[in-house]
Amino acid sequence: MAYTVPKLTDYSAAAMEKAAGDLLSALGEEAAKVKNDSDWKAFRDRWMARKNGILTQINDQWLKGAPKEAKREAGIRVNELKAAVADIIDKAEYIHLELSTATSSAVDITLPGIRRPIGAEHPVIRTMHEIVSVFQKLGYSVAEGPVVETDYYNFEALNFPPDHPARDTQDTLFIAGQQSKPQRERLLLRTHTSPVQIRTMEKMRPPIRIVIPGTVHRNDPPDASHSPMFHQIEGLAVDTNITFGDLKGTLDHFVKALYGANVKTHFRPSFFPFTEPSAELYVTCFICGGSGRRGTDPCRPCKQTGWIEVLGCGMVDPNVFEFVKDNGYDPKKVSGFAFGMGVDRLALLKYGVDDLQYFFQGDVRFLEQWA
Numbered sequence: 001m002a003y004t005v006p007k008l009t010d011y012s013a014a015a016m017e018k019a020a021g022d023l024l025s026a027l028g029e030e031a032a033k034v035k036n037d038s039d040w041k042a043f044r045d046r047w048m049a050r051k052n053g054i055l056t057q058i059n060d061q062w063l064k065g066a067p068k069e070a071k072r073e074a075g076i077r078v079n080e081l082k083a084a085v086a087d088i089i090d091k092a093e094y095i096h097l098e099l100s101t102a103t104s105s106a107v108d109i110t111l112p113g114i115r116r117p118i119g120a121e122h123p124v125i126r127t128m129h130e131i132v133s134v135f136q137k138l139g140y141s142v143a144e145g146p147v148v149e150t151d152y153y154n155f156e157a158l159n160f161p162p163d164h165p166a167r168d169t170q171d172t173l174f175i176a177g178q179q180s181k182p183q184r185e186r187l188l189l190r191t192h193t194s195p196v197q198i199r200t201m202e203k204m205r206p207p208i209r210i211v212i213p214g215t216v217h218r219n220d221p222p223d224a225s226h227s228p229m230f231h232q233i234e235g236l237a238v239d240t241n242i243t244f245g246d247l248k249g250t251l252d253h254f255v256k257a258l259y260g261a262n263v264k265t266h267f268r269p270s271f272f273p274f275t276e277p278s279a280e281l282y283v284t285c286f287i288c289g290g291s292g293r294r295g296t297d298p299c300r301p302c303k304q305t306g307w308i309e310v311l312g313c314g315m316v317d318p319n320v321f322e323f324v325k326d327n328g329y330d331p332k333k334v335s336g337f338a339f340g341m342g343v344d345r346l347a348l349l350k351y352g353v354d355d356l357q358y359f360f361q362g363d364v365r366f367l368e369q370w371a
């Protein structure tokens with residue numbers, strides 16, 4: 001006989017347990033009898049139909065009919081039961097769909113398997129791998145380090161003065177409840193991957209060549225060009241007699257490997273607390289080819305200048321080496337260059353995406369374009 005929802009008069013734990021057990025075993029038996037599409041539809045409607053389906057009935061009869069003092073307990077149990085029923089029906093649907101793709105209920109072993117969509121590398125991670133691999137071919141090692149850092153590694157050892165505006169909570173995300181600690185021990189989300197370079201210099205004596213990819217955080221509200229989390233790659237080369245010429249040659253090679261041998265580069269003076277001198281590296285705009293125009297329209301990515309900023313760089317400030325001097329980094333004996341770039345921004349430019357937020361929303365319609 002077909003299962004019908006019984007009226008509950010006894011709301012004790014044991015009685016509810018039995019009622020739930022009876023319902024689930026009836027559900028299992030009926031699910032096993034589904035043979036074809038019309039069985040499936042009848043089965044689904046009998047259990048799930050909003051109007052008078054069995055799920056609706058248990059809600060109306062068991063829950064709404066419960067005496068006041070049993071309501072809370074009955075609510076919890078009915079919810080658990082509804083979740084279990086929905087889960088079994090989901091599984092039954094999956095099995096039904098798999099079987100109905102065959103011509104009969106017997107498994108046809110000559111049919112191809114069920115094709116599952118394969119994932120694709122995320123465009124930001126793909127750009128990150130491309131950049132890292134250019135440096136690996138030059139002999140650089142890859143290092144990673146913690147995202148939660150101390151003020152010491154994120155700011156102090158990088159020659160940021162104590163009152164530098166980057167240390168403000170407007171710019172940096174701090175871990176709460178650290179006020180009683182000395183400033184250098186306070187925890188924060190790293191705002192760049194440079195702390196890993198300090199950590200690496202503490203562990204490894206010169207000469208070194210490293211690149212550090214990773215996520216970083218800033219206290220910025222999300223918009224088309226900002227995100228509180230983004231990706232950075234920094235690099236560092238330290239040896240005896242490293243010069244600004246080495247920096248220029250290395251980074252010129254890097255952008256040609258990434259954008260093609262035809263691009264031209266130029267360096268403009270800049271400032272960073274941790275390098276002296278400092279520069280920004282520009283390449284001829286790969287959208288307009290350097291003309292600043294696209295047909296009769298102005299070129300937007302380069303703001304009509306014909307040049308696009310790719311990264312910041314410079315010669316490591318001797319004050320930074322002072323913090324790791326005891327591990328062989330005496331600024332009188334070694335020198336080095338360093339650079340840093342925002343991967344997300346480079347990925348936006350590379351793929352012509354006009355809103356950074358697409359990278360972080362996880363919408364498959366966007367991401368499958370890289371599959």
Ligand code: 2NL
Nearest residue numbers: 194197274312313338339340341342
């Ligand atoms: C940018 C600029 C830069 C560095 C990062 C660095 C690290 C150490 C010492 C010296 Cl340990 N410098 N990193 C140097 C120059 C620029 O990043 O615009 N990043 C997105």
